[in-house]
Amino acid sequence: MKYFFLPFLFLLAGLSVTDAQTKSPDEFLGYALGSKFTSHNKVIDYFKYLSSKEKNIKLVSYGKTYEGRELLVAIISSKENMEGLEQIRKYNVSLSKAESATAPAGKQPAILWLSYNVHGNEASSTETAMKTIFALAEAKTSDIENWLKNTVVVIDPCLNPDGRERYVSYFNSVSGHKPNPNPMAREHSESWPGGRSNHYYFDLNRDWAWQTQIETQQRLKLYHEWMPEVHVDFHEQSYNEPYYFAPAAEPIHQDITPWQREFQVIVGKNNAKYFDENGWQYFTKERFDLLYPSYGDTYPLYNGAVGMTYEQGGIGAGLSVITINGDTLTLKDRISHHYTTGMATIEAVSKNVDKLVNQFRLYFQKAVTNPPGIYKTYVVKAQNLSKVKKLAELLKKNGIEYSFGLDRNLRGYNYETKKVEGFKVDRNDLIVNLQQPKAVLANVLFEPQTAVSDSNTYDITAWALPYVYGLKSYASKESVKGLYAVLDDTKEQPPIAEKPYAWIFKWNSIEDAQVLIALQRANIKVRSAEQEFTIGTKVFPPGTLLVYRTENERQVRGLSAKIARIQQDLNAVVYTSVSGSVDKGKDFGSNVYPILSVPKIAIVSGTGISSQGVGEAWHFFEQELNYPITMITAHNIDDLDINKINTLIMPDGSYGDDINEKLESWIEIGGKIILFEDAISSTLGKRPFNIRLRESLKNETKVNGAKKYGERNLDDLSETIPGAIFKVSLDHSHPISAGLGDYYYALKTDDKIYDLLSRDWNIGVLKPNSYMAGVVGKGVLRKLDNGMLFGVQSVSKGTVIYLGSDLLFRSFWENGKQMFTNAVFLVN
Numbered sequence: 001m002k003y004f005f006l007p008f009l010f011l012l013a014g015l016s017v018t019d020a021q022t023k024s025p026d027e028f029l030g031y032a033l034g035s036k037f038t039s040h041n042k043v044i045d046y047f048k049y050l051s052s053k054e055k056n057i058k059l060v061s062y063g064k065t066y067e068g069r070e071l072l073v074a075i076i077s078s079k080e081n082m083e084g085l086e087q088i089r090k091y092n093v094s095l096s097k098a099e100s101a102t103a104p105a106g107k108q109p110a111i112l113w114l115s116y117n118v119h120g121n122e123a124s125s126t127e128t129a130m131k132t133i134f135a136l137a138e139a140k141t142s143d144i145e146n147w148l149k150n151t152v153v154v155i156d157p158c159l160n161p162d163g164r165e166r167y168v169s170y171f172n173s174v175s176g177h178k179p180n181p182n183p184m185a186r187e188h189s190e191s192w193p194g195g196r197s198n199h200y201y202f203d204l205n206r207d208w209a210w211q212t213q214i215e216t217q218q219r220l221k222l223y224h225e226w227m228p229e230v231h232v233d234f235h236e237q238s239y240n241e242p243y244y245f246a247p248a249a250e251p252i253h254q255d256i257t258p259w260q261r262e263f264q265v266i267v268g269k270n271n272a273k274y275f276d277e278n279g280w281q282y283f284t285k286e287r288f289d290l291l292y293p294s295y296g297d298t299y300p301l302y303n304g305a306v307g308m309t310y311e312q313g314g315i316g317a318g319l320s321v322i323t324i325n326g327d328t329l330t331l332k333d334r335i336s337h338h339y340t341t342g343m344a345t346i347e348a349v350s351k352n353v354d355k356l357v358n359q360f361r362l363y364f365q366k367a368v369t370n371p372p373g374i375y376k377t378y379v380v381k382a383q384n385l386s387k388v389k390k391l392a393e394l395l396k397k398n399g400i401e402y403s404f405g406l407d408r409n410l411r412g413y414n415y416e417t418k419k420v421e422g423f424k425v426d427r428n429d430l431i432v433n434l435q436q437p438k439a440v441l442a443n444v445l446f447e448p449q450t451a452v453s454d455s456n457t458y459d460i461t462a463w464a465l466p467y468v469y470g471l472k473s474y475a476s477k478e479s480v481k482g483l484y485a486v487l488d489d490t491k492e493q494p495p496i497a498e499k500p501y502a503w504i505f506k507w508n509s510i511e512d513a514q515v516l517i518a519l520q521r522a523n524i525k526v527r528s529a530e531q532e533f534t535i536g537t538k539v540f541p542p543g544t545l546l547v548y549r550t551e552n553e554r555q556v557r558g559l560s561a562k563i564a565r566i567q568q569d570l571n572a573v574v575y576t577s578v579s580g581s582v583d584k585g586k587d588f589g590s591n592v593y594p595i596l597s598v599p600k601i602a603i604v605s606g607t608g609i610s611s612q613g614v615g616e617a618w619h620f621f622e623q624e625l626n627y628p629i630t631m632i633t634a635h636n637i638d639d640l641d642i643n644k645i646n647t648l649i650m651p652d653g654s655y656g657d658d659i660n661e662k663l664e665s666w667i668e669i670g671g672k673i674i675l676f677e678d679a680i681s682s683t684l685g686k687r688p689f690n691i692r693l694r695e696s697l698k699n700e701t702k703v704n705g706a707k708k709y710g711e712r713n714l715d716d717l718s719e720t721i722p723g724a725i726f727k728v729s730l731d732h733s734h735p736i737s738a739g740l741g742d743y744y745y746a747l748k749t750d751d752k753i754y755d756l757l758s759r760d761w762n763i764g765v766l767k768p769n770s771y772m773a774g775v776v777g778k779g780v781l782r783k784l785d786n787g788m789l790f791g792v793q794s795v796s797k798g799t800v801i802y803l804g805s806d807l808l809f810r811s812f813w814e815n816g817k818q819m820f821t822n823a824v825f826l827v828n
Helices: 001-020 025-029 042-051 079-082 085-096 124-138 142-150 161-174 213-223 258-278 331-351 352-369 387-395 441-446 465-469 510-521 561-569 611-625 633-640 659-668 695-699 778-783 814-825
Strands: 057-064 070-077 110-116 151-156 230-238 249-252 304-314 321-323 328-332 377-380 409-414 419-424 432-433 473-476 502-505 533-535 539-540 543-550 575-577 599-604 627-634 646-651 670-678 724-730 744-748 762-765 771-773 788-794 798-803
Touching: 025 042, 025 124, 042 057, 042 070, 042 124, 042 161, 057 213, 070 213, 079 085, 079 142, 085 110, 110 124, 110 331, 124 151, 124 230, 124 304, 124 599, 142 151, 142 331, 151 331, 230 331, 249 627, 258 304, 258 331, 258 352, 304 331, 304 533, 321 543, 328 331, 352 441, 377 409, 377 465, 377 575, 377 633, 387 465, 387 659, 419 633, 419 670, 441 465, 441 561, 465 533, 465 814, 502 510, 510 561, 510 611, 510 814, 599 611, 599 633, 599 724, 611 814, 633 659, 659 670, 659 788, 659 798, 670 814, 724 788, 798 814
Parallel strands: 110 151, 110 230, 230 304, 599 627, 599 646, 646 670, 670 798
Antiparallel strands: 057 070, 070 151, 321 328, 377 432, 377 473, 409 419, 409 473, 502 543, 502 575, 533 539, 724 744, 724 762, 724 771, 762 788, 788 798
């Protein structure tokens, strides 16, 4: 009997040895890596499997996407480093705070963070992440073992799971049994909106500093808990392009240090060595610059790390595609290229560990003792406490120190006048002193004019936070700090009349819109003041909300109690008047207090329309206002029912030639249409739209001087406007300007401007010398010197609102949100 079982025991022993071996991605997935796209849940399963098998891997789950997919990183290093991982992390963070701390026993390793697949349809990088972590976990070569002794590697396999799954699902739904390499095949052309963006169609690679999206917010919280010395962002570009890696192209921001530049060169040369061995094509120092602060390379650079972008050709390549050169590019090729640069970077980091850690320390020490730039303190006036609070929240998310209030006078550069002036610092004025560890990032976000050595840049060139928030601000060369750590947010509590004629709510923030929404949800009729009025000593500006008791109490039971509950829930300030008579302005029986209609909103989406524009509006209503909207396509415009949809938002895009035929009758019976940017172009010269491009713009001819053949790839910089800020003069008597102050600062990314409306309302006008900051070609500047940017047209019972810039730009242009809210809720 025992001889009968002996072969079986040997078989069991063999199975246990095999089972103890860690499976490669191919073995775990059941197919060769690169032969198909891996679903996000399988990627997560593989990372969890590896962490259960290998002691040198630690997983950190840091959140979920809007669609509920898990976000995690894997941390991998040598056995010794993993045993002291928490001490390594804390010491590294202490360096980033310029604090004195006890170093870990032995050498402090450098922290290298590898980020994959921030753009969902750049899908090879997540596959690469699995190959990379397996190679590091196995550490089968002495080289890898030695690298991990000097390096803690953080791997985020997918920053944008929702976008990636959208792409992978689309590809799988249209591809055949075998990949079709013909570029004309439908598997190489995604349908709208594509997989690049997240759930709300946001580009997560432009959201690092602003942190408007839940994925970014959760990732940056973890990032600041580690503060790596090196960060690499893995991307893809057109499949006809060779591989790109650092060093980066100009313009490179002046605050980026010589060492950060030098290490990019070191890494680039090491990457090139391996690419040369394989005969793979690559390029450096072109196209991808280091200026805009919210990328996956620039944000780490402004936070003391060496940030780099790696770009593999591959967008739209699927599993296999024939390139313009006649070569066949496969997913396996793309994985190999990304894997090679990833491993070469780990090698470069390991070999330069001492200098990386030391330069990281010096970066923050210098920030405290000798911050960059000519200004040492930025002061933001507390004109609008809601906006000041939001600005403070943004600074806090980014680890930037700030304070409030200083009982003294200063001199500084006035962002509005662009002149040096004296000013008084008041109790709630926000003060950012640059003698702090995050001095570089703070300076980049606040500097009035970004220094640009080369205007051929990849993104916007102006983002100074005082313009973004529309708050009066000064930049001072004197170094001062505030007296208070927190804002004095004590709200007045006006006495509530027992039997008021009207309840009154001021209007100057998004929070006030929440009050209006709550009142209307309670079926309470709300009016808005089109003109300023005064009761006693209290002045109420245009936009102020009013609830008249007598016109509501019959329809709304417990009216007073409902208003009190709304006030309490939203922490709102409410005033009451016992009379319909006011001391200054129009009495409450005047027609300057119209009842506000309840917006029933639709947003047009689909092919030809900017997915970014759609996503910005969608995200604003759902995530900031919690307000219901209906997403429709352009084809649905034919079927608009004024009883179901009375407000139509048309984001930037192309809408076809028959747009007026679909909309005219709906507008005339009371519809309101809000047109963004190029949506306006679809209405030019068509009834009932009374808007025209400025004549000088239409007649302007583009003249190119003699150009050398070697300059054929350079942009005509005279016609460049990648993103610049202009000061818009407002008509304060119109509801669309309520709560906005004297000016609106618009981010312009195109050269379009319009003739003044002859019979309607020119709400926002660009006057001569309205340029404020950013790169603008001379030709564009001539076009944008005088004309209408924001306008409102009445059409019978309806309204058309023209918005010639993106008020919701990437959801960080806070002042634009106020104007957009006014357009939606205050304009009937």
